[in-house]
Amino acid sequence: MxxxxxxxxxxxxxxxxxxxxxxxxxxxxxxxxxxxxxxxxxxxxxxxxxxxxxxxxxxxxxxxxxxxxxxxxxxxxxxxxxxxxxxxxxxxxxxxxxxxxxxxxxxxxxxxxxxxxxxxxxxxxxxxxxxxxxxxxxxxxxxxxxxxxxxVPGTVGETQDGVRSWSSTALREAIVEGEVEEAAEILGRLHRVSGEVVHGYKRGRDLGYPTANLSADSEGLVPADGVYAGWLERPELPADHPDRRLPAAISVGTNPTFQDVERSVEAYVLDRDDLELYGEVVHVEFVRRLRDNLRFDSVEALMEQMARDVDQTRELLR
CATH class of the missing domain: 3.40.50.620 (HUPs)
Structure with missing residues (x-):
């Protein structure tokens, strides 16, 4: 083109x-x-x-x-x-x-x-x-x-039965509200955010869930705060590479348990702690919102919930 x-x-x-x-x-x-x-x-x-x-x-x-x-x-x-x-x-x-x-x-x-x-x-x-x-x-x-x-083509995707129209305004509303499944229906594909993987606080790694943190200047509209099931795609790899597209549990927000103030997007690739992604540009695709961000009284309670999030993500993407 x-x-x-x-x-x-x-x-x-x-x-x-x-x-x-x-x-x-x-x-x-x-x-x-x-x-x-x-x-x-x-x-x-x-x-x-x-x-x-x-x-x-x-x-x-x-x-x-x-x-x-x-x-x-x-x-x-x-x-x-x-x-x-x-x-x-x-x-x-x-x-x-x-x-x-x-x-x-x-x-x-x-x-x-x-x-x-x-x-x-x-x-x-x-x-x-x-x-x-x-x-x-x-x-x-x-x-x-x-x-x-x-x-002038006929109208398509008009609002009906509570489903938003196929418009950029409706799409933006769905994403901002965390309704990524509805966004995918309007898009005809999964919504994604793309950015360079940068160093974070490394708390996820310390807890056994190393995450890829996207840079603050990532491209794409970031969904509502919460935990999502989705995919991490590595466009720099060949299309047939086994690590090109990987299942991921994704966190969007400020991490209220640790009182972080910077909003971030971070993705944990299921069952993988061997990936070196720093400096790599990746796509994070959103399949479904699992829950709101929560503040936990202890690290142990947070880890228990993270384990449930991972199990739910694995089951959903299976």
Whole structure:
């Protein structure tokens, strides 16, 4: 998949395109439904399938005080978009100047001149242009004026029976609340946090449960405090290596028993004390939340609970 950081970098020999736009934060099933429409039309017509996304998130530029933390990092987002079958992605640097483009100026700059789009696929709730004043109806009108077709896929994953919609907002809510199973349903895969393994207090090792502690600048939205069952993946190893993906009991929080104040993510790989992971970048995937973080009156009580957590994790991941 081609990656461009400016529309001017898109080569003319790419030819006409089927294109879409969005933040694609998390690249969840709602996004994938739109992208599937893009790639299907592109393959049928022999055109290139391209997406336009933004970095940083527009809210981080326009209203930094209420900018949401990204569900996944940019590199992970691009990997997921490539897996979805796109031929190229333009990562536009979002600036205040860029935000001042009228809907028509945005469309002409992006789809008419930049990508030479024959078809633009847009989500039913997408917004673009100055003050987010452009919507699907605006895009249809501009398509008629500038000679491209507009496709608006039907809604998918709407809220029903207490299940959240397939949206980045609903996904973020589920993760923040620790509902990682619900997050996985929206994503179509397990939610993960990625980061370098760094030295911690080594209390887990002293208790017989050595943990991999992720650095504070890890990528990915960290779930609610608590204990989780999940997996530790080592992307630096070959895909068929037996230690590539390992079952893990995961702790998120501040460790109230020891009155730690720094929030952390740490993963104990079941039945392994021989792993040397310091300095390695790993992915921690969340399967199910087992319990809240608790404060124990003694180290012995903590160890008994940790043993139960490990047993429950082993049974769940079996």
């Amino acid at each position: 081609h990656r461009w950081t400016r529309l001017d970098d898109v080569p003319a020999d790419l030819g006409p395109t089927v294109a879409t736009l969005g933040n694609f934060d998390g690249v969840h099933r709602g996004h994938l439904a739109v992208i599937d429409t893009v790639t299907s039309i592109a393959r049928e017509r022999g055109l290139a399938a391209v997406a336009v996304t933004f970095d940083p998130h527009p809210v981080a530029v326009l209203h930094p005080e209420r900018a949401p933390k990204s569900i996944c990092g940019l590199e992970h987002r691009l990997e997921l978009l490539e897996e979805a079958g796109l031929d190229g992605v333009v990562v536009v640097e979002f600036t205040r100047e860029y935000a001042r483009l009228t809907p028509e100026d945005f469309v002409v700059q992006t789809f008419v001149r930049g990508l030479r789009s024959q078809v633009v696929v847009i989500g039913h709730d997408s917004r673009f242009g100055l003050h987010n004043s452009g919507d699907a109806d605006t895009m249809r009108e501009l398509g008629e004026q500038h000679g491209f077709e507009v496709v």
